[in-house]
Amino acid sequence: MTAVDAAAARPVGYRTQVLPAAPPPSSPAARRTMRANRRRDTRCEVALRRELHRRGLRFVVDAAPPGTNRRRRADVLLRGERVALFVDGCFWHSCPQHLHLPRANREWWRQKLASVVARDRDTDLGLQAAGWLPLRVWEHEPAQVAAARVLAVLRHREASGRTGPLEAACARLRASGAAPCRTVDP
Numbered sequence: 001m002t003a004v005d006a007a008a009a010r011p012v013g014y015r016t017q018v019l020p021a022a023p024p025p026s027s028p029a030a031r032r033t034m035r036a037n038r039r040r041d042t043r044c045e046v047a048l049r050r051e052l053h054r055r056g057l058r059f060v061v062d063a064a065p066p067g068t069n070r071r072r073r074a075d076v077l078l079r080g081e082r083v084a085l086f087v088d089g090c091f092w093h094s095c096p097q098h099l100h101l102p103r104a105n106r107e108w109w110r111q112k113l114a115s116v117v118a119r120d121r122d123t124d125l126g127l128q129a130a131g132w133l134p135l136r137v138w139e140h141e142p143a144q145v146a147a148a149r150v151l152a153v154l155r156h157r158e159a160s161g162r163t164g165p166l167e168a169a170c171a172r173l174r175a176s177g178a179a180p181c182r183t184v185d186p
């Protein structure tokens with residue numbers, strides 16, 4: 001996190017972490033990988049948005065809810081439902097199925113990827129503190145599956161008057177054999 005990031009961060013509920021400067025890419029292939037890492041409008045984000053839209057949901061893209069850190073923008077913001085949806089890339093967000101550490105500069109990468117996960121959890125806490133529900137899907141999840149999962153959470157919240165604990169919604173989803181709900185991670 002840069003000094004500018006740190007200054008813009010909320011004073012409470014958002015940790016900052018200082019990492020050594022990034023080492024230079026170890027190879028032309030690594031450089032291409034880094035450059036190919038688009039921050040928004042990735043193919044899976046677009047596919048998920050299409051599925052959500054097809055199911056009647058309306059949303060804004062790449063936005064932070066009012067009252068939360070504007071640098072932690074959600075990929076999809078369902079304002080009426082107060083849900084912030086993130087499509088987490090498997091590499092950067094350490095998907096358990098596809099996690100791998102590059103061999104070059106391994107220790108730096110270990111710290112870097114751990115800091116991304118810590119930042120995600122911190123973002124979730126900030127959203128919850130502001131009354132928003134953070135939901136995260138993996139880049140590798142088929143868009144239809146991810147969209148159905150989001151819909152299931154919304155329906156459950158609606159049925160429970162939005163007052164039911166999130167953990168109960170996630171437990172129900174897990175019991176139904178759906179993909180693990182990451183919003184209950186400690």
Ligand SMILES: [Zn+2]
Nearest residue numbers: 090095098140
């Ligand atoms: Zn994955």
